[in-house]
Structures are given as structure tokens and as C-alpha cells.
Amino acid sequence: MKTRFIFPLMALAFLFNATSVWAQEVFKIGLILPMTGQSASTGKQIEAAARLYMAQNGSTVAGRKIELIIKDDGGVPDATKRLAQELVVNDKVGVLSGFGLTPLALATAPVATQSKTPMVVMAAATSSITEASPFIVRTSFTLPQCAVAMADWAPKNGMKRVVTLVSDYGPGIDAERYFKERMQLNSAEVIESLRVPLRNPDFAPFLQKVRDLKPDALFVFVPSGAGAAVMKQFLERGMDKAGIKLIGTGDLTDDDQLNNMGEGALGVVTAHHYSAAHPSALNKKFVEAFKKANNGLRPNFMAVGGYDGMRVIYEALKNTKGGQGGGEAMLAAMKGQIFESPRGQIYIDAQTRDVVHNIYLRKVVKKDGQLYNMEFDVIKDMKDPGKTK
Amino acid sequence: MLTLLFDGVAYGMLLFILSIGLAVTLGLMNFINLAHGAFAMAGGYTTVLLMQHAGLPFLLCVPLAFVFTALLGAVMEATLYRRMYNKPHLDQVLFSIGLTFMAVAGVDYFVGSTQQLLQLPEFLKGRTELWDGALGMGHYRLAIIVVCAVLTLVLQLLLVRTRFGSQLRAAVDNQRVAAGLGIDVNKVFLLTFAVGSGLAGLGGALGAEVLGLDPTFPLKFMIYFLIVVAVGGTSGLTGPLLAALLLGIADVAGKYYIPKLGAFIVYSLMILILLWRPQGLFFRGGK
Amino acid sequence: MNRVALSLSLAAKPRWWEFALWAFLLCLPLLLPTHALLISEITVIALFAMSLDLILGYSGIVSLGHAAFFGMGAYSAALFAKHINPDPLLGLAVATAVSALLGAFCSLGILRGSDLTRLMVTLGVALILQELANKLDFITGGADGLQGVVMGPVLGQFEFDLMGQTAAWYTLSITLAVFVLLRQVVVSAFGFSLQAIRDNALRAQAIGIPVHARLIAVYTLAAALAGMAGGLQAQTTGFASLDVFGFDRSADVLLMLVIGGTGWLWGGIIGAVVFKILHSIISAWTPQYWTFWLGLFLVLLILVGRARLIRPWTWGRRA
Numbered sequence: 004m005k006t007r008f009i010f011p012l013m014a015l016a017f018l019f020n021a022t023s024v025w026a027q028e029v030f031k032i033g034l035i036l037p038m039t040g041q042s043a044s045t046g047k048q049i050e051a052a053a054r055l056y057m058a059q060n061g062s063t064v065a066g067r068k069i070e071l072i073i074k075d076d077g078g079v080p081d082a083t084k085r086l087a088q089e090l091v092v093n094d095k096v097g098v099l100s101g102f103g104l105t106p107l108a109l110a111t112a113p114v115a116t117q118s119k120t121p122m123v124v125m126a127a128a129t130s131s132i133t134e135a136s137p138f139i140v141r142t143s144f145t146l147p148q149c150a151v152a153m154a155d156w157a158p159k160n161g162m163k164r165v166v167t168l169v170s171d172y173g174p175g176i177d178a179e180r181y182f183k184e185r186m187q188l189n190s191a192e193v194i195e196s197l198r199v200p201l202r203n204p205d206f207a208p209f210l211q212k213v214r215d216l217k218p219d220a221l222f223v224f225v226p227s228g229a230g231a232a233v234m235k236q237f238l239e240r241g242m243d244k245a246g247i248k249l250i251g252t253g254d255l256t257d258d259d260q261l262n263n264m265g266e267g268a269l270g271v272v273t274a275h276h277y278s279a280a281h282p283s284a285l286n287k288k289f290v291e292a293f294k295k296a297n298n299g300l301r302p303n304f305m306a307v308g309g310y311d312g313m314r315v316i317y318e319a320l321k322n323t324k325g326g327q328g329g330g331e332a333m334l335a336a337m338k339g340q341i342f343e344s345p346r347g348q349i350y351i352d353a354q355t356r357d358v359v360h361n362i363y364l365r366k367v368v369k370k371d372g373q374l375y376n377m378e379f380d381v382i383k384d385m386k387d388p389g390k391t392k
Numbered sequence: 393m394l395t396l397l398f399d400g401v402a403y404g405m406l407l408f409i410l411s412i413g414l415a416v417t418l419g420l421m422n423f424i425n426l427a428h429g430a431f432a433m434a435g436g437y438t439t440v441l442l443m444q445h446a447g448l449p450f451l452l453c454v455p456l457a458f459v460f461t462a463l464l465g466a467v468m469e470a471t472l473y474r475r476m477y478n479k480p481h482l483d484q485v486l487f488s489i490g491l492t493f494m495a496v497a498g499v500d501y502f503v504g505s506t507q508q509l510l511q512l513p514e515f516l517k518g519r520t521e522l523w524d525g526a527l528g529m530g531h532y533r534l535a536i537i538v539v540c541a542v543l544t545l546v547l548q549l550l551l552v553r554t555r556f557g558s559q560l561r562a563a564v565d566n567q568r569v570a571a572g573l574g575i576d577v578n579k580v581f582l583l584t585f586a587v588g589s590g591l592a593g594l595g596g597a598l599g600a601e602v603l604g605l606d607p608t609f610p611l612k613f614m615i616y617f618l619i620v621v622a623v624g625g626t627s628g629l630t631g632p633l634l635a636a637l638l639l640g641i642a643d644v645a646g647k648y649y650i651p652k653l654g655a656f657i658v659y660s661l662m663i664l665i666l667l668w669r670p671q672g673l674f675f676r677g678g679k
Numbered sequence: 680m681n682r683v684a685l686s687l688s689l690a691a692k693p694r695w696w697e698f699a700l701w702a703f704l705l706c707l708p709l710l711l712p713t714h715a716l717l718i719s720e721i722t723v724i725a726l727f728a729m730s731l732d733l734i735l736g737y738s739g740i741v742s743l744g745h746a747a748f749f750g751m752g753a754y755s756a757a758l759f760a761k762h763i764n765p766d767p768l769l770g771l772a773v774a775t776a777v778s779a780l781l782g783a784f785c786s787l788g789i790l791r792g793s794d795l796t797r798l799m800v801t802l803g804v805a806l807i808l809q810e811l812a813n814k815l816d817f818i819t820g821g822a823d824g825l826q827g828v829v830m831g832p833v834l835g836q837f838e839f840d841l842m843g844q845t846a847a848w849y850t851l852s853i854t855l856a857v858f859v860l861l862r863q864v865v866v867s868a869f870g871f872s873l874q875a876i877r878d879n880a881l882r883a884q885a886i887g888i889p890v891h892a893r894l895i896a897v898y899t900l901a902a903a904l905a906g907m908a909g910g911l912q913a914q915t916t917g918f919a920s921l922d923v924f925g926f927d928r929s930a931d932v933l934l935m936l937v938i939g940g941t942g943w944l945w946g947g948i949i950g951a952v953v954f955k956i957l958h959s960i961i962s963a964w965t966p967q968y969w970t971f972w973l974g975l976f977l978v979l980l981i982l983v984g985r986a987r988l989i990r991p992w993t994w995g996r997r998a
Contacts, residue, residue, distance in 0.1 A: 038967050039967050039969075039970075041608070043500075043505045043967070044505060044506055075962060075967070079920075079922050080824050080918060080920045080922075081912070081916050081918060081920065081922075084916055084917075084918060085716050085717075085720065085916070088716055088841060088843065089716060089717075091841070092713065092716075092841060092842055092843075093713045105823050106822065106823045106824040106920055109823060109824065109826050110824060110826075110916075110918045110920070113917060114841070117841050118841060129823070135826070171813065171816075171821065171822060172821060172822035172823060173822070173823045197651055198651070198652075199651075200655065200810075200813065201813075201822045205643075205647065207399060207602075207644065208396070208399070208644050208645075208646075208647035208648040208651075209647065209648075209651060211395060211396065211399065211648060212648055212651070214528075228506065228507065229507075231507050231509055232507065232604050235509070235601070238517075239517075239519070239530050239532065240519070240528070240530065241518075241519040241521075241528070241530075244519075259506070260506060260507070260509075263506075263509045264509060265509065265511055418795065424794070424795060424798070472978075472982070475982065476981070479981070481741060481794045481795075482735070482741055482937070482941075483981050485741065485743075485798070485933075486933070486934070486937055486977055486980075486981055487977065487978060487981040487982075489930060489934075489974075489977065490973075490974040490975070490976070490977025490978040490980075490981065491974065491978060492974065493970045493971065493973055493974030493977070494970075494971050494974035494975055494978065495974075496970060496974075497967075497968045497969075497970045497971030497974065498971060500967065500968065501967075501968055501971070611926070615802065615806070618795075618798070618799055618802075619799065621795070622795055622796060622799040652814065653814075655806070655810055656807060656810050656811075656814075659803045659806050659807045659810070660803075660807060662799065662803050663788065663799075663800055663803045663804065663807075666788075666792065666796050666799060666800055666803075667787075667788055667791075667800070670791040670792025670793070670796045671792065671793070671796075
């Protein structure tokens with residue numbers, strides 16, 4: 004009689020064993036970043052932020068141990084795609100994340116779709132990215148959000164004739180287009196649209212041209228890191244003295260470089276979703292912890308994208324009780340998350356899977372001997388205009 | 393238009409100072425030194441680091457950059473480059489690319505990959521407008537033109553009026569005969585390489601403000617130096633000078649008038665010139 | 680058959696170890712299924728390196744812009760698959776043909792001038808093509824790269840899978856075919872005339888070899904094969920972006936060839952394998968600074984002497 008129970012007992016024991024094995028099974032997060040090349044500072048900031056999040060929130064979620072696998076794609080899309088494929092097939096990651104530039108994210112989209120792995124975009128900012136795969140979720144921002152905010156603010160502040168200067172790639176073209184359209188809607192004019200090559204840009208001749216056009220303001224978008232060069236040329240050509248105001252998206256006054264730009268950057272107005280000087284308790288804590296862990300390096304909007312991306316992944320893991328249901332369940336748990344981020348309140352739109360957050364208008368001021376972007380106005384809960392059309 | 397010309401001339405003069413060392417090295421030692429850009433970068437970083445950490449004024453750091461890079465060049469010539477003179481060009485190319493990679497990665501490791509921002513002394517900032525804005529001269533660019541012009545004159549005098557200059561010219565024309573005449577060719581090489589590298593460092597220091605300075609500097613600008621040398625030829629100073637001015641003006645004007653084509657213009661111009669005159673625009677015959 | 684012809688035909692016979700090595704290579708996707716993607720990538724680059732060897736090792740033309748043809752092939756194949764026909768073999772033929780045309784055109788530029796001139800002209804062409812690809816972004820997708828390339832199955836049967844198995848077999852077979860072809864070319868009269876030109880062009884002309892015609896022919900062939908490699912790359916990754924034209928690519932392939940040894944076909948293959956493996960190992964350990972170690976390796980390699988790398992027993996001796 005007792006033997007009849009042996010098999011069920013064995014099965015039960017096996018099941019318990021399996022669940023405890025399951026509970027100890029590692030959940031791997033693949034983080035693909037440009038750690039070398041032109042966008043290396045992006046990779047550095049996001050890696051630091053991801054590690055900070057893990058240090059603050061522990062490396063076990065819903066009974067599963069988290070392993071972060073970081074890979075360098077050098078900013079080359081072929082490498083990103085291959086690394087993503089290897090991470091999915093060989094390392095069996097549960098989530099892909101990172102993606103420092105638009106082409107890198109776009110190249111990887113088919114991999115996410117084919118393997119049904121959620122892809123969290125922490126840096127790239129072109130609108131169309133979330134449409135490239137139903138498994139893409141974004142925690143960074145989109146250029147149209149900032150461009151539109153700026154195009155609303157500028158005409159109200161005496162800037163009716165503006166020249167745009169953008170880097171010639173996806174986000175730049177997005178910024179140019181949405182800024183121009185919104186300006187026209189507000190009865191203001193974009194008299195000229197200039198595009199600078201993405202690699203090895205030389206701003207001097209372009210800025211000279213702007214000076215000769217004598218606009219009220221110059222609207223600039225360049226990727227994070229190139230802002231200093233633009234600023235320098237702007238001042239050298241005496242454009243501020245000629246009465247041309249400098250406005251742009253927050254990439255121009257990137258927190259990573261802002262302090263080294265010198266007094267010439269004072270007064271520049273930008274529109275962006277994050278400033279290291281954002282006056283919330285959570286942000287103060289975040290900035291302090293980040294600086295402490297990274298030799299005094301100030302976090303920028305890339306770091307926030309990485310930090311929030313990790314939060315989205317962790318919450319999704321908790322809600323799916325450790326990733327049960329595979330990639331599709333994780334994706335469903337990522338959509339619609341609402342939470343407070345160091346940047347302010349944000350949520351992941353359930354339809355578009357894109358980020359909805361506040362866009363702030365900020366001015367560069369000096370505080371405690373350092374330069375910061377001080378927020379003076381806000382547009383709340385801005386959705387990506389690139390999609391609501 | 394005049395402003396453009398002014399900017400182009402400033403850019404061209406800077407390129408000339410940066411490239412002249414490469415031209416002479418190639419002409420004298422028949423060595424394609426693709427690491428020349430790394431010496432320029434060394435000069436730039438020396439200046440920036442001295443200014444940031446030792447608080448030295450800009451005007452002092454620039455000559456220091458020259459001295460430091462010249463010393464660096466001398467050491468490298470004596471230890472490494474000397475063995476490479478008789479190797480085939482491919483080996484030289486690979487060797488110097490290897491050095492460049494090491495320099496780029498090394499700088500990235502020690503200083504970081506962000507753009508280095510220089511704070512110029514007050515009197516160099518600012519701008520003068522002439523003729524109701526038709527000619528706008530940034531003071532810094534004006535300074536660059538003056539410094540480079542003076543340097544060019546000094547170099548020309550060195551080459552033509554001094555004994556060392558005539559030894560150098562002899563060694564460039566025919567190394568063997570020069571050695572046969574008792575000229576210490578090794579010493580000539582060492583000094584020339586040192587001065588050439590020093591000039592590159594000087595150019596890097598001056599150019600940090602205008603061209604930007606980050607670890608990828610050598611890779612970004614090497615092609616411009618090569619263009620100056622290939623088009624200008626390696627015999628004498630006037631060839632590279634004119635080539636550099638041409639390149640500077642074409643680049644600036646191209647990006648202004650036809651921004652859509654920008655960099656195209658420079659590359660196409662170079663190819664056309666090289667196809668027409670493969671030995672360089674100002675080749676005078678001989679080698 | 681006289682003695683010269685006999686010795687030449689003996690040189691042409693493939694050695695036993697070549698068969699063995701190729702058999703091993705063809706089995707790799709089976710032996711290492713998790714690395715099929717890496718195998719496919721290395722094979723494409725090996726083909727690219729072999730094409731460079733034709734002009735560098737066998738004809739003595741130093742080129743820093745061979746990526747121009749690689750890129751041309753990549754974009755042609757990608758655009759063909761996207762807009763006209765997704766069949767891989769057809770697309771590959773198109774990529775090869777387009778690059779051959781470009782090569783024939785560019786070969787006119789490398790005929791005259793010194794090594795430096797050639798270096799500059801080849802570099803310039805690659806840079807111009809990169810700029811063109813960037814500007815014509817309505818065709819090429821510009822800096823964002825060409826999206827939406829979906830390849831059809833090879834020979835109508837084998838779909839490109841996520842694991843990369845099909846890609847690995849596909850690239851290996853094409854590369855083997857090219858290898859066999861090239862082997863015949865380099866031991867033919869044509870191949871030997873190229874080596875004569877490399878060693879001393881003036882002398883070669885003096886004995887009646889049509890130097891310009893040969894250079895044009897070999898440059899076109901090398902361009903066609905580089906384009907084929909580019910096409911394979913685009914087809915197996917389903918993507919083409921601006922860095923197919925990049926200086927990094929031209930420089931890397933030059934390095935690989937040097938590591939493996941110029942002037943013999945296996946150089947490209949061995950160089951590609953060694954380079955990629957070195958890259959994977961060193962990058963895993965220090966992803967940011969791997970170029971430093973690469974540079975150091977190069978410097979040491981040249982100081983020691985290139986030809987001695989693959990003959991470790993000569994390392995101790997002085998040159």
C-alpha cells in the first residue's frame with residue numbers, strides 16, 4: 004500500500020525540487036552599449052546607472068538571481084545585431100537592453116521580434132524605434148517631445164525667425180521636422196534648416212552661415228557630447244553679441260559636459276526631460292549616490308534612461324513572479340507601468356510602449372560654483388508627438 | 393565671403409604647421425608615418441593637462457607642448473623608427489597605425505574620452521569686425537595666422553640660410569651622396585624628426601580650441617595631413633604650404649556654400665589632383 | 680612538358696593538408712553550433728581578406744580603401760533584396776557585378792604614382808562612397824542604416840535562421856568556391872605576371888608584360904570579390920549601415936592579412952580567424968581598450984618581422 008504513494012511522493016518531491024531550482028535559476032539581462040567609439044560616454048553613464056540600481060535594489064527579484072551581461076558594440080550596428088543574437092541564443096537572456104544610438108536599436112529589432120524577447124531602449128531617441136518591433140519598450144525619450152516643447156516656448160519669447168542646425172541622422176531629422184511644423188503652427192518661421200554630418204562635424208562654416216542669416220535664435224540638436232563644440236563656435240563668432248539666442252534640446256547642455264563649458268553657456272535655454280538639478284528628493288538621492296559610486300561624475304539623461312530601464316525590468320519580473328510566461332508576459336508587465344523616476348513622474352504608454360513624461364524648459368545658471376540646467380517651466384505628461392499624428 | 397577666406401586661411405595655416413613634419417619625414421626618410429597625428433594629439437593634451445592641473449597659462453603651455461613633443465619624437469626616432477627606415481612601405485604603415493592605436497587607447501584610459509575644453513586667456517577671445525561685418529576676424533584665429541606665418545618664415549630661413557638646412561636639403565636629395573660627403577645623416581634624421589614632431593605638437597596645442605581635442609583626434613585628422621603631403625609634395629616648404637591653404641579654404645568654403653556636399657569636395661578635389669599630377673601638385677622632378 | 684611548365688604545375692597541385700583543413704572548416708557549424716554566427720562573420724571577412732591579398736600580396740598595391748567595394752557590394756545586395764528580389768544567390772551575383780564595375784572604374788586611379796598616392800586615392804574613394812551613402816539617405820537610410828531587408832531562402836530551401844546555421848553553411852560554401860577559383864588564378868601565367876609586376880614593375884614591362892592591363896584586371900577581380908563578401912555580410916545580417924565603408928574596416932582587413940601572411944591564399948583565412956579570436960578574447964577582458972593591445976601587437980609584429988610570425992622557430996634569431 005505504501006508503495007502506491009511512492010511515485011506521487013517522488014513526483015511531488017521532484018516538483019518542489021524543480022520549483023526551488025526554478026527559483027534559483029538566474030535571470031539574465033543583456034545590456035548592449037557603445038563602450039568604445041564616439042558614443043562611449045553614453046555607454047559609461049548607462050552602465051554606471053544600471054549597476055547603481057542593482058546595488059540599491061539588490062540582485063534577487065521574485066526569487067531569481069539577476070545577472071547583468073554587458074557587451075560593447077562600439078556603436079556599430081552589425082555588431083549590435085550579432086551580440087543581441089548571441090545573447091538570446093547562447094546566453095538565453097530574458098531581456099535585451101541598452102542601445103546607445105538609433106541605428107543600433109533598429110538593427111536589433113528583428114531579433115527581438117523573432118525571439119520574442121523584450122527590448123528596453125535606454126538611450127536612442129528617434130520616434131520610429133518603438134514601431135520597429137512589438138517587443139520594444141523605451142525608457143529614454145524622443146526628440147519630437149523636446150522639439151515641440153521648444154517650438155511652443157520660443158515664439159512666446161520673442162523668437163519668430165529661427166534657424167535650425169541638427170546632426171544628420173534619425174533623431175536630428177526628427178527634431179528638425181517637428182520643430183519646424185510646430186513653429187509654423189505657432190505662426191513663427193524657420194528660415195533655414197542646416198544639417199551637419201554626424202561623424203567628425205566641423206561647426207565653424209555652418210555657424211558662420213547662421214550668423215549671416217541674422218535670425219532671432221538658433222535651434223540646435225547634436226548628440227550628447229558634441230554640444231561643447233557648438234557652444235564654443237557660437238561664442239567665438241560673437242553670435243551672442245549679434246543678438247542671436249541659442250536654444251535647443253537638452254543634449255546641447257548635457258550634464259556630463261556642462262560644467263566644463265565655461266561661463267559662455269550661461270543663459271542658454273533648452274527643453275529636455277531630465278536635469279541633474281531637478282528639485283525632487285528622489286533625484287537628490289540619485290545624484291548623490293551616482294556621484295559617490297563614480298568618482299564625482301554627474302549623472303545625465305542617459306544615466307536616468309538606464310536607471311529607469313532597470314526599474315521597468317525589475318517591476319516586470321516581480322509582476323510575472325519571476326518571468327513566468329516568457330517574453331510576452333514580461334512585455335505585458337512592462338506596458339503601463341507608472342512610477343516616480345529621478346526625472347519626475349513617468350509612465351510607459353500601454354499602446355505605443357513609449358515613454359510619457361514631463362518636458363522641462365531649463366536655463367543654464369551657476370549654483371554653488373557649478374553650472375546646472377535650472378528648470379523654470381514644465382509641460383506635463385508629454386506623449387511622443389511622432390506617434391499621436 | 394572675406395570672413396570665409398579668413399577662416400580658411402587660418403585653418404590652412406594650422407594644417408600646414410601640423411603637416412610639415414610629415415612632409416619632411418616622408419621626403420627625407422621615405423617613411424610614411426601615420427602616427428604623426430598622435431604627436432599632434434600629444435601636444436594638445438600636454439597643453440590641456442598643464443593648464444588644468446598645473447594651472448599654467450596658455451601662452452606658456454604652447455611652447456612647452458612643442459618642447460615635450462619634440463623630445464618624445466627624438467626618443468621614438470632613436471629607439472623605434474630608426475629600425476624601420478629600410479622596411480617596405482606596408483610595414484611602415486602598419487607600424488605607425490599600431491602606434492596610433494596605442495596612443496589613442498592610452499589617452500582614453502588615462503584622460504577619458506570626452507572632448508577636452510580649453511579656456512583661452514581673455515585677450516584671445518573676442519572678435520573684430522571690419523567693413524561693417526564683411527570681414528569678421530576672431531582674435532584667436534588671427535593669432536594662429538600670425539604664429540604660423542612667423543613659424544613658416546623661421547623654417548624657411550633655417551632651411552635656406554643655415555648649415556643644418558643645407559645638410560637637410562642634401563640628405564633629402566640624395567642620402568647616400570650626402571653621407572659620402574661626411575654629413576652625419578643619423579643626426580640629421582634625429583633632429584628633423586624631433587622638430588617635425590614638435591611642430592605637430594605645437595599645431596595640436598594651437599588647434600585644440602579650433603579643431604577639438606579627444607582621443608580620436610589622430611584618426612580624424614590624419615587624412616587631412618596626408619592630403620596636404622600628397623598634394624603638396626615633399627620637396628620644400630612652398631608645396632605643402634600652398635596645398636594646406638588650398639585645402640583649408642576649399643573645406644571651409646565648401647561647407648558654407650554647399651553644406652549638402654561638405655566633405656565630398658575635399659576628397660574629390662584631392663583625387664582629381666592626384667590623378668592629374670600623381671607626384672603632387674608642386675613636384676619639381678627628381679625622386 | 681618542359682621543366683618550367685612541370686614545376687609550375689606541381690606548385691599548382693593542392694596539398695593534402697589543404698583538403699583536410701577545408702573539410703574541418705566545413706564541419707565547424709556542426710561542431711560549434713552555438714558559434715555559427717561568429718563562424719559566418721569570420722568567413723565573410725576571410726573572403727574579404729583574400730580579395731585584398733590579390734592586390735596587396737600578389738600585385739603590391741597598398742590600399743587603405745578596399746572597404747569601398749565591400750560596402751558597395753553590401754548596399755547593392757541589401758537594396759536588391761529589399762526592392763527587387765529577395766533571392767540570395769541572385770543578389771550576390773548583382774553585388775559582385777556592381778562592385779566589379781566600380782573596381783574597373785577605380786583601377787584607372789591606381790595605375791600611376793607612388794605608394795602614398797595610391798594610399799590616398801584608395802582612401803579617398805572609400806570616404807567619398809561613405810559620404811554618398813550618407814547623403815543619399817532616401818535610398819540607403821543614411822546614418823540609420825538600411826532597414827527591412829528580409830532575405831529569401833537559399834536555393835529556395837534553406838531559410839536564414841536565428842541560430843545562424845544557414846548563414847554559416849552559405850558563407851562557407853561560397854568562400855570555398857572562391858578559394859578554389861583563386862587557387863587556379865594565382866598559379867596561372869596571369870598570377871605569376873602579377874608577382875613580377877609587384878617585384879619590379881619596370882622590369883616586368885621591359886619583358887613585355889602589359890602592366891596596366893594586368894593591374895586593371897586584378898583590381899577589378901579583387902573589387903568583385905570584395906563586393907561578394909560585402910553582399911554576403913548584408914545578406915547574413917539583414918542589414919547595411921555606413922560603416923561598411925569605414926576606414927576601420929579597411930584597416931582591420933589589412934591587419935588580418937598581415938597577421939596571416941600576404942602572398943598566399945591561406946593568409947586571409949588564418950588572419951581573419953586569429954584576428955577575430957584575439958578580438959573576442961581581449962574585448963571580453965577589456966572592452967574599452969582592446970585597440971591598445973591590437974596596436975601593441977602590431978608594433979611588435981613589425982619589429983620582429985612579419986614573415987616570421989607564422990614561423991615561431993625563427994623568433995629567437997636575428998634577421
